[in-house]
Amino acid sequence: MSGLVLKLAPNERVLINGAVIENGDRRSKIAIRTPNAHVLRLKDAIHPDRANTPVGRACYIAQLILSGDAELAEGKRQLLLAVTQLAVVFEDADSQAILHEARANIEAGAIYPALRRLRDLLPEEDRLIQIRRQ
Numbered sequence: 001m002s003g004l005v006l007k008l009a010p011n012e013r014v015l016i017n018g019a020v021i022e023n024g025d026r027r028s029k030i031a032i033r034t035p036n037a038h039v040l041r042l043k044d045a046i047h048p049d050r051a052n053t054p055v056g057r058a059c060y061i062a063q064l065i066l067s068g069d070a071e072l073a074e075g076k077r078q079l080l081l082a083v084t085q086l087a088v089v090f091e092d093a094d095s096q097a098i099l100h101e102a103r104a105n106i107e108a109g110a111i112y113p114a115l116r117r118l119r120d121l122l123p124e125e126d127r128l129i130q131i132r133r134q
Helices: 054-067 072-089 093-107 111-119 122-133
Strands: 004-008 013-016 019-022 028-032 039-041
Touching (some): 004 039, 039 054, 054 072, 054 111, 054 122, 072 093, 072 111, 093 111
Antiparallel strands (some): 013 019
């Protein structure tokens, strides 16, 4: 199969060009042959209420690009700015590596992998917020 191939778990939801598609009771594959289709797995999506932290906002920007609700060039600009700001706060080597990968993905136009990497920072961000509140 050519194009983007999604392997969906039972009952998994995906947003394709603004339409929410839900898989049935069995695993399945969907081939998306339309170039530049906007695709977002809803299991990777961040609820707007969760976009209230720096990492959450960065993830949400990526999500808006993927869903087609943000223009690519402006979204990439905002996302790169967010990653630059996060690099000041997340000083440990693991977080820096994640941010480096996310930046490289964004610059290459690979927004989905960038979103997945940024999501990896959410637990560390939660930990830092808890320390700050003490």
